[in-house]
Amino acid sequence: xxxxxxxxxxxxxxxxxxxxxxxxxxxxxxxxxxxxxxxxxxxxxxxxxxxxxxxxxxxxxxxxxxxxxxxxxxxxxxxxxxxxxxxxxxxxxxxxxxxxxxxxxxxxxxxxxxxxxxxxxxxxxxxxxxxxxxxxxxxxxxxxxxxxxxxxxxxxxxxxxxxxxxxxxxxxxxxxxxxxxxxxxxxxxxxxxxxxxxxxxxxxxxxxxxxxxxxxxxxxxxxxxxxxxxxxxxxxxxxxxxxxxxxxxxxxxxxxxxxxxxxxxxxxxxxxxxxxxxxxxxxxxxxxxxxxxxxxxxxxxxxxxxxxxxxxxxxxxxxxxxxxxxxxxxxxxxxxxxxxxxxxxxxxxxxxxxxxxxxxxxxxxxxxxxxxxxxxxxxxxxxxxxxxxxxxxxxxxxxxxxxxxxxxxxxxxxxxxxxxxxxxxxxxxxxxxxxxxxxxxxxxxxxxxxxxxxxxxxxxxxxxxxxxxxxxxxxxxxxxxxxxxxxxxxxxxxxxxxxxxxxxxxxxxxxxxxxxxxxxxxxxxxxxxxxxxxxxxxxxxxxxxxxxxx
Amino acid sequence: xxxxxxxxxxxxxxxxxxxxxxxxxxxxxxxxxxxxxxxxxxxxxxxxxxxxxxxxxxxxxxxxxxxxxxxxxxxxxxxxxxxxxxxxxxxxxxxxxxxxxxxxxxxxxxxxxxxxxxxxxxxxxxxxxxxxxxxxxxxxxxxxxxxxxxxxxxxxxxxxxxxxxxxxxxxxxxxxxxxxxxxxxxxxxxxxxxxxxxxxxxxxxxxxxxxxxxxxxxxxxxxxxxxxxxxxxxxxxxxxxxxxxxxxxxxxxxxxxxxxxxxxxxxxxxxxxxxxxxxxxxxxxxxxxxxxxxxx
Numbered sequence: 001x002x003x004x005x006x007x008x009x010x011x012x013x014x015x016x017x018x019x020x021x022x023x024x025x026x027x028x029x030x031x032x033x034x035x036x037x038x039x040x041x042x043x044x045x046x047x048x049x050x051x052x053x054x055x056x057x058x059x060x061x062x063x064x065x066x067x068x069x070x071x072x073x074x075x076x077x078x079x080x081x082x083x084x085x086x087x088x089x090x091x092x093x094x095x096x097x098x099x100x101x102x103x104x105x106x107x108x109x110x111x112x113x114x115x116x117x118x119x120x121x122x123x124x125x126x127x128x129x130x131x132x133x134x135x136x137x138x139x140x141x142x143x144x145x146x147x148x149x150x151x152x153x154x155x156x157x158x159x160x161x162x163x164x165x166x167x168x169x170x171x172x173x174x175x176x177x178x179x180x181x182x183x184x185x186x187x188x189x190x191x192x193x194x195x196x197x198x199x200x201x202x203x204x205x206x207x208x209x210x211x212x213x214x215x216x217x218x219x220x221x222x223x224x225x226x227x228x229x230x231x232x233x234x235x236x237x238x239x240x241x242x243x244x245x246x247x248x249x250x251x252x253x254x255x256x257x258x259x260x261x262x263x264x265x266x267x268x269x270x271x272x273x274x275x276x277x278x279x280x281x282x283x284x285x286x287x288x289x290x291x292x293x294x295x296x297x298x299x300x301x302x303x304x305x306x307x308x309x310x311x312x313x314x315x316x317x318x319x320x321x322x323x324x325x326x327x328x329x330x331x332x333x334x335x336x337x338x339x340x341x342x343x344x345x346x347x348x349x350x351x352x353x354x355x356x357x358x359x360x361x362x363x364x365x366x367x368x369x370x371x372x373x374x375x376x377x378x379x380x381x382x383x384x385x386x387x388x389x390x391x392x393x394x395x396x397x398x399x400x401x402x403x404x405x406x407x408x409x410x411x412x413x414x415x416x417x418x419x420x421x422x423x424x425x426x427x428x429x430x431x432x433x434x435x436x437x438x439x440x441x442x443x444x445x446x447x448x449x450x451x452x453x454x455x456x457x458x459x460x461x462x463x464x465x466x467x468x469x470x471x472x473x474x475x476x477x478x479x480x481x482x483x484x485x486x487x488x489x490x491x492x493x494x495x496x497x498x499x500x501x502x503x504x505x506x507x508x509x510x511x512x513x514x515x516x517x518x519x520x521x522x523x524x525x526x527x528x529x530x531x532x533x534x535x536x537x538x539x540x541x542x543x544x545x546x547x548x549x550x
Numbered sequence: 551x552x553x554x555x556x557x558x559x560x561x562x563x564x565x566x567x568x569x570x571x572x573x574x575x576x577x578x579x580x581x582x583x584x585x586x587x588x589x590x591x592x593x594x595x596x597x598x599x600x601x602x603x604x605x606x607x608x609x610x611x612x613x614x615x616x617x618x619x620x621x622x623x624x625x626x627x628x629x630x631x632x633x634x635x636x637x638x639x640x641x642x643x644x645x646x647x648x649x650x651x652x653x654x655x656x657x658x659x660x661x662x663x664x665x666x667x668x669x670x671x672x673x674x675x676x677x678x679x680x681x682x683x684x685x686x687x688x689x690x691x692x693x694x695x696x697x698x699x700x701x702x703x704x705x706x707x708x709x710x711x712x713x714x715x716x717x718x719x720x721x722x723x724x725x726x727x728x729x730x731x732x733x734x735x736x737x738x739x740x741x742x743x744x745x746x747x748x749x750x751x752x753x754x755x756x757x758x759x760x761x762x763x764x765x766x767x768x769x770x771x772x773x774x775x776x777x778x779x780x781x782x783x784x785x786x787x788x789x790x791x792x793x794x795x796x797x798x799x800x801x802x803x804x805x806x807x808x809x810x811x812x813x814x815x816x817x818x819x820x821x822x823x824x825x826x827x828x829x830x831x832x833x834x835x836x837x838x839x840x841x842x843x844x845x846x
Contacts, residue, residue: 161564
């Protein structure tokens, strides 16, 4: 599991300096009991500090609460008793993100407290906590829910398939209602009709943790750190080419460079902010960008769900982008044509350019394919994937030129960007001595196979996704030359090691050492004056301490 | 603290792919083709004069009369569709996929009808069980009955190895040889159909002859094609416009892309190695003031 680092005052990570996991007694010792707030009070304080959803879309929590409340009241007058529901989204399908899993694994009661505060304000009849995959976070959550019988009665724990689009709000509501976890074709807001048709407050785990902190500290206490427009703290997941990947809690407004130095980033080639639906930034822009939505937007990026992935100088950037593009293509749920055919086309063009097999025409095809998927799906997935690729083309323009005109940049793609590697995947392989270019496979699985100018298949370098498994089997069965086969994927140990939650939490001593950033900071990347200014500023925003013991 | 009560984790949201009941439906065809005649014969032979008995006897009689014909027709369709599916000069890949699907469906129906035929012949005491599997053992009409048994055995081998086709990926030629015995089994089945049972009407003889000739011609064409050009794909027209760069560019100038493609984005300025923290005036306005950091 990733270590947790905090910069300045600890908020949602409070107490984690001393213990690997806050169980109920230690949670109460650190945070006390959250107050019971009426709906109007809760909306008021959320509005005062402009609390936003932390799952990536940054939707104002106050507006969401108000919409749920309005829908619940309207439904009540219409058909008698109609109550609201609260859904805590901890699915975190983004491979680079770990903050929600870490929160669940180490401070589960804070997330549950936030959900309880919201549920009692909305008089919600049901709290659903949705997670994806198995691991310490799920065990910690079930332990936390089971540690209190009142909690166990109120909270449903739901596990959904660990896929990129499972966490999309519509897909999650579908799953909780017993349907496949796929984004719905017609947009319905969870606040109007969510769990069992009830008005539903659906937000991400960090949002509920921040909500609990806000309820505990009050708006003034909450806003005692961070910038004026976006007060409070932000959870970041920093990974990639850094010596100390970590989940970092930082006040908003701290320059990203400061965080990157703490995590041991050294002269990055580029920084990816906002995860695989986010944007690449030049290091110059990234290091100065303040950690806030406005700051990231001004630098040309996005804060998203707080994923920061650093790309070092010794890996091939285009190779890395190609790997992720193939992953994103296969994470399409296969519902919308432009996405399921367009994203593989993007990945194939990128792969050709990266391999030195694509010319300027391939670059143009890539731009067309990436632009062509925008706004043409049930969910945000094609748009996000397209943004990711488009910003890579901009930031890695000189690598593109090297690859197109010189075949390669001379560096291997060493798998810096984390991708889930579960080993159970299958891939299509061709016995090239047998293939006679019949072309049946390209008609059966156009998502995975395209024919080259000679009529021979060009395969996508990616595991066969679940929604194509039948078609892939059919293609293997129908290959007239018996050249196509499905083979089990070899496990790649290096990939995704950065964020896989497996090992024990680090010893408190190691955590403390990490939490003293000046010990990590070297004069290399920072001018002394900047360092002093940042330290003084951090001391200042630490402030006189919160009203309640944190 | 350990948990005091176990919390149930609901596993939800699994996506079910369409066509999950397909294998069950496929299995149902041969099973039903064996069950229906067995039941019909059992009910009919139980005696009595009820409506049910008469219907069952009618079904048994009809199937006894026609199931052999159905088997022959379906297997003929299977042989023809299989041959068609390998054709690549006239057939597009889409049509070849359709032909393969037809080939499989016809084989399934054919093998089911064949099982039905054998079972009914045994139940009607026109053949023994051993005659269904071991050729040339029949008491009467030994030769033509034996041809039918031989064809049936071959078809069973072909269908079973066809189902296991993926396992034969490493013994492709063996699979091909086994599968090609269909071209031998099928004429045997036709001879059996014409000579072993009731005497056929002239139009049946003629149509059988026509089928044999058509498939024979197609078969000859197929192997002629294979012999003439093993790699027909190489003759496909190349897709236009695969490269915009002329093949004979001399040595590239220092910055060739800029001259050729002015629309390409300019390469960004690299970050100075010594000072990744640029001067204050390089920052977006408002993010840093003289005293430190703004906006708080």
